[in-house]
Amino acid sequence: MKPLSRKTAIVTGASSGIGQATALALAREGANVVATARRFDRVEDLSRRIEQEGGSSLPLRCDVREPKEVENVVDVACKRFGGVDILVANAGIMPLSLMRHLHVAEWMATVDVNIKGVLSSIAAVLPVFLEQKSGHIVTLSSVAGRKLFPGSAVYCASKYAVRALSEGLRMELSPSDQIRVTIIEPGAVMTELLGTITDPEALQGIRENFQEGKALRAEDIASAILYAVTQPPHVNVNEILIRPTFQE
């Protein structure tokens, strides 16, 4: 039997990068994967690929800025698979900018997706986990959740927030809840994330970290997530910080 057989995992932001690689990795270890994102065609393709590999997957459209859409994902997953075991709250954006350039709409979007979207995802799944007395919440913070970079103030704030709310949740849960919380903190990973940057000065400042062959691959982060969620129930991997070897 595979380590995640009979487990169900919801992955937000599964249409590209880390979310997509994680969905594939979880499915290969036997999980039913509910792959969600706004770009439904992409999660549909991903689910088809998982099924072709012999896995089980359900694609659902979900914008994490809409709490009702996240609640619907959890409802549909419970009806289809009888419960949810793992939430990977991965959806995120990184429209870096210097604050003096006043990309205010992007600041607000970062808060809406990276903080409120994670909160809505946790709010949707937590009642199920508390009722089941089991569950695993994986959140995507970042090296930017531990260290500030010029041009990254708002993004860093969002990733500091993800760390704070994840660790705070872990501390509030009692051992009898049997709910685990893992914070993943990647350094530079080659994905589509840089595509959300519209400020050339901010982009220039981080380009050096994102070089093919030097930066991490989405699969490297998927492996870390897989490690955390395949530990025995008494092991709660609280935090994993992963930098590319060359990154300071």
Ligand code: NDP
């Ligand atoms: P990608 O841009 O490749 O993927 C981001 C995913 O988030 C996409 O699937 C996108 O799907 C989804 N997303 C964005 N906005 C929303 C929304 N409103 N509702 C639902 N889904 C949304 O980036 P990564 O894979 O790199 O990023 C994944 C996570 O990892 C993010 O939280 C990011 O901050 C974090 N991270 C990334 C690092 C990196 O260097 N790449 C480093 C550290 C952390 P769609 O547009 O279809 O909705």
